[in-house]
Amino acid sequence: MSEKASQGISESANRRPEPRILLAHGSGGELSRELIRDVFARAFDNPLLNAMGDSAVLGELPPGRVALTTDSYVVQPLFFPGGDIGELAVCGTVNDLAVMGARPMYLTAGFILEEGLPVDDLKRIVASMATTARSAGVLIVTGDTKVVDRGAADGIFINTAGVGVIPPGIDLGPHRLQPGDAILVNGTIGDHGLAVMMQREGLTFGSALESDTAPLNGLIETLLAALPDRVHWMRDATRGGVATVLNEWVEAADVGIALTEAQIPVREEVRAACEFLGLDPLYAANEGKVIVAVEGASVEAALAVLQAHPLGRDAAAIGHVTEAHRGRVTLETPYGARRILQMLTGAQLPRIC
């Protein structure tokens, strides 16, 4: 192997040690400012952030109700097939706004860094956040960085909070769910949970098992524009998966939900990985999947809208709302049996997001 070719593989080993995060990067002093300038401001670059005040001053908000949300991200590993903690931190918060019918507009970003984190890892994560924010049409306008001593955190934790605006006329929630509503999902389930778990366990299943991490606001906006009054409720099926979201729905709305297993889209690789690890895709995390309740008569129209969008190609109607078993989610198996999908009780997949 020529010297040049070998450099491509072991480049870092032949050069000075890679820069790492120091406690002083969190001191508020010179190194903090350097980090802000060279990493965060460079990647997120926008006038509201660049003002560098103690708070960002937002532009005028459009008419409607303001929605506010927050999530912390502690996923392990930081980089996984189909995404990384940075992309996740933007998508998760964008999606929490979008499912409320809000147009996501502004994000905050709070970083907790472990002393010793390679600066290049941070840069890669921040670049991923910036790219994702751009594609979702949101601005990261203010942030914060803390550094903790080695061993007091695990690489990096990210918190994002988000502000969005729910346009007048949008009314989603448990009060809108009614018997006969169809339950849709915009694609295959369990992809994120299983991609992360397999990576964590050091397993591969040959073909591409990738996280579905994606910002759903474009898809949801299209759906709401097409069927403004027919969509009754939405939720992204993250931690705890589809089964957990639907259990929360039946409790909040005092209805039953009946799913048909054969209708639920699950990738072959995910099914195989689930069997291998003893997991159920219905409880596995998704980061680009929304559960939608639409008026029963609009199910075909809603499916057509979803399937026409790149993030909804595999959309399917997976069940319906019923009065038959209030407070319960049931699953009809391919053999015609029906079982109850309980609320998740253990910690199926820790640190999945």
Added chain:
Amino acid sequence: MSEKASQGISESANRRPEPRILLAHGSGGELSRELIRDVFARAFDNPLLNAMGDSAVLGELPPGRVALTTDSYVVQPLFFPGGDIGELAVCGTVNDLAVMGARPMYLTAGFILEEGLPVDDLKRIVASMATTARSAGVLIVTGDTKVVDRGAADGIFINTAGVGVIPPGIDLGPHRLQPGDAILVNGTIGDHGLAVMMQREGLTFGSALESDTAPLNGLIETLLAALPDRVHWMRDATRGGVATVLNEWVEAADVGIALTEAQIPVREEVRAACEFLGLDPLYAANEGKVIVAVEGASVEAALAVLQAHPLGRDAAAIGHVTEAHRGRVTLETPYGARRILQMLTGAQLPRIC
């Protein structure tokens, strides 16, 4: 000592093991819901939070520009003289809004918990957040909890993001700083940094060395109401202390600032602790101190307003803005010498907030 009296001291040792945070508390399933219901919702109790949506839907905002901020809190120890991480997490974010001239209104709360954290510690911290939020007049409207495995975090990290509104007519910032402006502080400096450091080192200095953690929005609102156009800029002097804030000011506004050491209020205990630990109170963190630039002619009026408020009793004018040494903060010592206060370069006090 009677059996009853001794129970007061060693109560926990004689009973079943105290409940601790489990990984399953972060799963999104049954235990997550229990934690939300029994700990967070109970303490923060308000209709916006209780709706338990993916995002909180805020009430109508008053006229003005919307301000958005975020901070993560990683202070160690979690409980220190004069405060705890929960109180800090509310005050820090409230203050970041208040110094922009905003009325703080809504907060988010993101928790990263280490497996094994005593549930009672969490409850105590959450109760402290609730009390502080009430006293600051803000609502904690949405939150998130993640649990990481033992050793992957250090007890608890908290992120708060905050939304506030800057009323029309308020205009603060570097562009308002002008030569002749007086620099005020609302009381003694370094209290927080030194209280935390002494506790961390297991040292006591006899008398009460306490953190100054406090929500400053009431004080600031009073000042802005009294002298709406005379206040030019404000900043809370947290990480990096007064010297760091003022170094950022001289850089942003292209002016000089001259401080008079004898005018700067420092508690005797803080001075002693600083000498013992080799620290400078000008670089030590504060969590209830605001630096205010006011028009020179209004210095007495501003001081009177501050000193009439419980959080401003020790307010003092500590220096002024000057054209004499642009880009520099200088300190005139009691002996008449003048030295330059550099930007903080090392990590003087890690994990101070």
